[in-house]
Amino acid sequence: MAYFSMPLSPLFAVFLEKVNSVADHRKSVKKEEETMIELTGHTLTIEQLKRILLDNEKVSISEKSMEEVHDSRCAVEQIVANRETVYGINTGFGKFSDVIINQKDVENLQLNLIRSHACGIGEPFPEIVSRAMMVLRLNALLKGFSGVRGVLVELLSELINKRIHPVIPQQGSLGASGDLAPLAHLALVLIGEGKVYGESGNVIDSASVFSEKGIRPITLQAKEGLALINGTQAMVAMGIVNYIEAEQLAFDSEWIAAMTMEGLEGIVDAFHPAIHEARGYPQQIDVAKRMRGWLDGSKLITRQGEKRVQDAYSLRCIPQVHGASWQALDYVKEKLEIEMNAATDNPLIFDEGEVVISGGNFHGQPIAFAMDFLKIAVAELANISERRTERLVNPQLNDLPAFLSSEPGLQSGAMIMQYAAASLVSENKTLAHPASVDSIPSSANQEDHVSMGTTASRHAGMMIQNARRVLAIECICSLQAAEYQGVENLSPKLKKKWEKMRHVVPSITEDRVFSEDIEKLNQTLHPLYHNNNFLKKEISIK
Incomplete structure (x- = not known):
């Protein structure tokens, strides 16, 4: 013990420092290897x-x-x-x-x-x-x-x-x-x-x-x-980025719709579990459950017969419509995860070269269908969102100030935001035309049927950008409606959302250039924008 209590010689100290440095390097390398994702095919x-x-x-x-x-x-x-x-x-x-x-x-x-x-x-x-x-x-x-x-x-x-x-x-x-x-x-x-x-x-x-x-x-x-x-890696790569964005879009559509429910004093009975279990679609059941979660503790929602017997479909049928979009998203995810681990080369080599077969695994039809399906699902999330926006701004459909204006007539308020949402929804209907039903021969008719899957994937990306902006518009309107109804009456979860979004988009006290508000909120809702530097160079998929 006396030996170890002696002061270290300078030479041994240098040696020990190098040993520790090598050990630290090995730990660092091991940690990096642990965080690596191993690809197996x-x-x-x-x-x-x-x-x-x-x-x-x-x-x-x-x-x-x-x-x-x-x-x-x-x-x-x-x-x-x-x-x-x-x-x-x-x-x-x-x-x-x-x-x-x-x-x-x-x-x-x-x-x-x-x-x-x-x-x-x-x-x-x-x-x-x-x-x-x-x-x-x-x-x-x-x-x-x-x-x-x-x-x-x-x-x-x-x-x-x-x-x-x-x-x-x-x-x-x-x-x-x-x-x-x-x-x-x-x-x-x-x-x-x-x-x-x-x-x-x-x-x-x-x-x-x-x-x-x-x-x-x-x-x-x-x-x-x-x-x-x-x-098929171009259509699949685009498709996976689409899926990541569309999944977040679907989640965001729920809390935004819930805030609209509060702004319009909607009837919460439509989300009763018995209704959705009676139909049986798991995605519909899940949406209804999440909606109840967002609205739990709200003082603004109503019951059947308190203010009206039924709400319009864009409120009452949120679980049915959003749930159907989730069904499509689940289908898309399944097909993407198969394709991202698929052999899509031609010819393929089997049995150590004993069997070499020319086939058609490069044909993108499965992903073309999936992307066209995704387009429809995203279009519907935007469609129903725009209809909820109309109910927020139309004085004939609510008890709020006309177009959520602080001075109706002098100030137009959210009037033209609804126009913008309608324009994007209409554009999405054009883009939703299925690319997968088209084909054109190539290579002197040797390749006489093609999938157009990359076109479907690109158009889906464009539609997601449009849909997110439609939701941003609904969100701006629902924030304002909640303010008129009394923020203190919001559910605890939605009050937190209201406070967070008010840091992005201020209250509408007078008319301003709302285009900037829409874009700020669009970036806030973008699931990739804040997590990845190279997306900040170009978040828009053209």
């Missing part, structure tokens, strides 16, 4: 992807998946060595599938494929969608059916973890043979071409970023170009 969930997109979570690759990638690559190299004729490995593409490619030209074939297919047009996808697209493509390749090299999946993983995201134009995909044009722009970056987002949201050449960060682009080999672009 089979187990990725929307909740995990949210963490990758919003919380800067990094990704890692499972050892077993890497072994499967290696095995499928060996199969491709064996096919090339044996000079077997297999689509996409040593043949042309689409209508050129019968053109045999000389072995010495296999690398050029893949390079030409990426460059020629990178013909996307229009505004780029938001950066968060680009990041999601990379994660989903990596996850698909890790299933081990695509025949790519380990170096390719490692590069994709490195770019994701270093937050180097391709600039990918939104338009140009038919949704089969997958999202060819968008994914070609993603693939361009892997070969050191194309554009990426800078840290401040500016667009820069990928080559300069690679040089700065010491990243080596790859030279695509047999099948790798095709493996990168045959897939």
